[in-house]
Amino acid sequence: MPDDELADQVTSIGALAEPARRALYLHVCSQPDAVSREQAATAVGVPLHSAKFHLDRLVEEDLLDVEFRRLSGKTGPGAGRPSKLYRRSFRQLSVSLPERHYDVAGEVLASAIDRSMRDRLPVAKAVRETARAQGRRFAAAFEARYPHGGTSESIGDESGLARTAGVLAHHGYEPLTTHDEVRLGNCPFDRLATEHTDLVCNMNLALIDGVIDGLDVPTVAAELAPEPGLCCVKLTRRRTSRSGG
Numbered sequence: 456m457p458d459d460e461l462a463d464q465v466t467s468i469g470a471l472a473e474p475a476r477r478a479l480y481l482h483v484c485s486q487p488d489a490v491s492r493e494q495a496a497t498a499v500g501v502p503l504h505s506a507k508f509h510l511d512r513l514v515e516e517d518l519l520d521v522e523f524r525r526l527s528g529k530t531g532p533g534a535g536r537p538s539k540l541y542r543r544s545f546r547q548l549s550v551s552l553p554e555r556h557y558d559v560a561g562e563v564l565a566s567a568i569d570r571s572m573r574d575r576l577p578v579a580k581a582v583r584e585t586a587r588a589q590g591r592r593f594a595a596a597f598e599a600r601y602p603h604g605g606t607s608e609s610i611g612d613e614s615g616l617a618r619t620a621g622v623l624a625h626h627g628y629e630p631l632t633t634h635d636e637v638r639l640g641n642c643p644f645d646r647l648a649t650e651h652t653d654l655v656c657n658m659n660l661a662l663i664d665g666v667i668d669g670l671d672v673p674t675v676a677a678e679l680a681p682e683p684g685l686c687c688v689k690l691t692r693r694r695t696s697r698s699g700g
Contacts, residue, residue: 467516467546475501476509480518480543483510489522489540510541520544554627556643563589563658582654583661590665597622598670615672619690622666628686639686648687656687663688 471477478499483490490498496506513519523537563586571581601621620630620637629640642648648655656679663677676693 467518470512470516479506479509480513483519483541484543489542491538491540517544517546553641554643556627560644560647582658586658586661587665590662591669593626594622594666594669597625615675616690616692618670618672619667619675635692637690639688642686660688
């Protein structure tokens, strides 16, 4: 996760540390319909001016959405002004340290099982191909966002290892770079890899191979090299470029 995105999510989640604000948020989320300031203040037992301040702070952090509607249902002259109502936003926040991306693993594995059933492919082959395609998408998205090399550490360094490390840093792998090798200090699928090692480590290898494909850096090689405390994949500088295929 890039620093700016992490900071944004931490700030938003931090907004819930204040007890009254958290209580208001949980109340709004528990209701089947949008609620007014007055309704929320009464339910939580805080003054109306405090409820207004906290609810609007939650809107600023994109944790709540606002709509305007007359609670009486009346329309036309004399119906009164619409009330400002609050409901939970569609924004999803997830911060884990170290970073974990079980959503990515779940998406890859579910898509692979679908493909295996549809095309009658062996599951392992479907997982490898699906993971490789996911890696190519990671590379394409990174190149579109960072056309000049990615993270601040690699700007100006267009080597294949640096570019690949930039993509993987963006997805929580915490690359540790030496001159000819990149070890990955974090596995985003750590618990799954512990419980389903062969499946998840080979999925991870295929995903990183997809990143290399997507970046078109044939001088980089990924290989399984398990080591305690590190991700199971490492990157090395390939001495000779791969031939096509």
